[in-house]
Amino acid sequence: xxxxxxxxxxxAAATGLSALGLPLTTxxxxxxxxxxxxxxxxxxxxxxxxxxxxxxxxxxxWRNEAKGGIMGxxxxxxxxxxxYKMDQAMAVFKKLMAAxxxxxxxxxxxxxxxxxxxxxxxxxxxxxCSPSFxxxxxxxxxxxxxxxxxxxxxxMCAILLEYINSQAKGGTKPTVALVYSDTEFxxxxxxxxxxxxxxxxxNVVQEIVTKPGSVDVSAEVAKLRRARPDYVIFHGYVLAPxxxxxxxxxxxxxxxTQFMGTIWSxxxxxxxxxxxxxxxWMGVMPYRYSHDTKDAPAMVTMNQFAQKRRPDIKYVSTxxxxxxxxxxxxxxxxxxxxxxxxxxxxxxxxxxxQTMTDWDSGGISGLPVxxxxxxxxxxxxxxxxxxxxxxxxxxxWIKTA
Numbered sequence: 001x002x003x004x005x006x007x008x009x010x011x012a013a014a015t016g017l018s019a020l021g022l023p024l025t026t027x028x029x030x031x032x033x034x035x036x037x038x039x040x041x042x043x044x045x046x047x048x049x050x051x052x053x054x055x056x057x058x059x060x061x062w063r064n065e066a067k068g069g070i071m072g073x074x075x076x077x078x079x080x081x082x083x084y085k086m087d088q089a090m091a092v093f094k095k096l097m098a099a100x101x102x103x104x105x106x107x108x109x110x111x112x113x114x115x116x117x118x119x120x121x122x123x124x125x126x127x128x129c130s131p132s133f134x135x136x137x138x139x140x141x142x143x144x145x146x147x148x149x150x151x152x153x154x155x156m157c158a159i160l161l162e163y164i165n166s167q168a169k170g171g172t173k174p175t176v177a178l179v180y181s182d183t184e185f186x187x188x189x190x191x192x193x194x195x196x197x198x199x200x201x202x203n204v205v206q207e208i209v210t211k212p213g214s215v216d217v218s219a220e221v222a223k224l225r226r227a228r229p230d231y232v233i234f235h236g237y238v239l240a241p242x243x244x245x246x247x248x249x250x251x252x253x254x255x256x257t258q259f260m261g262t263i264w265s266x267x268x269x270x271x272x273x274x275x276x277x278x279x280x281w282m283g284v285m286p287y288r289y290s291h292d293t294k295d296a297p298a299m300v301t302m303n304q305f306a307q308k309r310r311p312d313i314k315y316v317s318t319x320x321x322x323x324x325x326x327x328x329x330x331x332x333x334x335x336x337x338x339x340x341x342x343x344x345x346x347x348x349x350x351x352x353x354q355t356m357t358d359w360d361s362g363g364i365s366g367l368p369v370x371x372x373x374x375x376x377x378x379x380x381x382x383x384x385x386x387x388x389x390x391x392x393x394x395x396x397w398i399k400t401a
Contacts, residue, residue: 032076033069033344035060035330036102038092038112043084045131047238048264048319049108052131053079054310055323056106062305063331070335082108090115102126103344104330106323110134110184113146120145124346127333127353129326131319133263135188138375140354145346147353147374149325150286151400154189156262157233158196158400159284159379164231165200166395177206177229179220179245186212186236193233205229214240221248228254234261239270246277258282260381267318268391271384279386282394284379287325287364289391290316298328298362325364329371332356366397 037056040049060075069075078100082089089112096102103126107113110132117137120126121144128146135152137143151159164174176197180186186209197204206227208220224232224245232249234242246259261283264270268289271278293299302324306316336352337344359369367378381395 032074033334034100034102035075035077035104035106035327036096036100037077037079037106038082038089038096038108039079039106040084040089040108041081043082045084045108047269048131048267049082049084051317051319052106052323054306055320055325056327057323058302058305058309058320059324059327059331061309062301063327066301070331071338073338075331078102082112084108086111086115097123097126103334103349104128106130106326106330107132110137113137113143117143117146120346126346127330127349129329131322133375134185135192138373140350140372140374143374144350147329147371149322149329149376150263151284151377151379152189152375153185153235153262154192155375155377155400156284156286156379157189157193157235159398160231160233160260160262160381161193161196161200161202162398162400163284163381163395165202173201173203174230175203175205175227177208177224177227177232178204179208179210179224179232179234181212181236182209183212183236189235210241212237212240214244217241217244217248221245221252224249224257225252225254229257231258231260234259234265237261238264239273243274243277246274246281250277260284263318266382266391268315268384268389269317271386271391272389276386278384281384282381285318285382285391286376286379287318287321288366288380289318289382290321291390292393293363296363298324298364301362302364321364325361328361328364329353329356332359367399 039053040046057077060077064074080092082092089108093116105126105128107130113130113132120128133148133150133153135154137146138152167174180190194204206223266283266285271281288296288299290303303316306313333349333352337348342348354372356371361369365378369376377400378397380393380397382391383394384391
């Protein structure tokens, strides 16, 4: 089988192979640089995993076509579906690590990142990333070979608070409510957010925790009605129960309250799925949306490549953008190490990553990228326009300290 067939350029082909129980792998040739991954092509996170997988894959293909890879060495994307199952993700990780010894690896979750970090730290051979923005993973000392292509969940909430604080009028600070899921994901930024709000003089008037998914929120809405916050920050959800909260609060006459979310509830498809209550939905996004291409040459390149390779795609998702950015960071790190005539080891790649303190992402991030702390602690507030079916900027780019 030739390399083009092995590249798995279409997600349809990848999903079909997975359904047949066949591995979603390609095999590296001598001299190639392997970018390995265990993306969640199937399972509960497939809505994002499909785009993540395409984004990393397509960046590697574009890099090979446009630049000949890295210093004459082609990138080879090798992936196998994790199904968003921890045991399956770790099995894929161990399999691909043993077979290909990749210098970089993209996983599927917080659970994977934390479990794999132990083995990766012992091996000292591989730099890793995943869709997780768990706050305790941005730790160069304890998790030395992991980085996130965006802000931690705590930093995302800090960006939201910076925006909220900027909206104070007449010396009166806006009030805030926090609504989050009773999961590790949901609880992650809450204490840090409350502490930051206190330092900023913002009053958190209500804190509500629910199960994720479709649940009865009438009692929680009653609490919010009594508190009457100016802003409600939702975290730890993708969609439900956010629309039900908004619907019931609007019906209760709380038309002045602004609802906000973090990255995983900020894709265009998610806002559209909210229906009428999605109009005006706001939140933090670490990247430009794919239609936001002004002064962003990398977004133009990404869109053009996606349209050429995948003409069936009508809109390039934020998940795809995330994957593309991850691929570009992997490539930049490896290039810096190779240009220094050093081997691609964990310590060398970590050191190279930490030199990326003023890196130009081509406009994917609106500010120069600083990965010294293993996160990109910047973002912008966007608002969803239901008529245009697009997120539009509601703020400039915000950097957390």
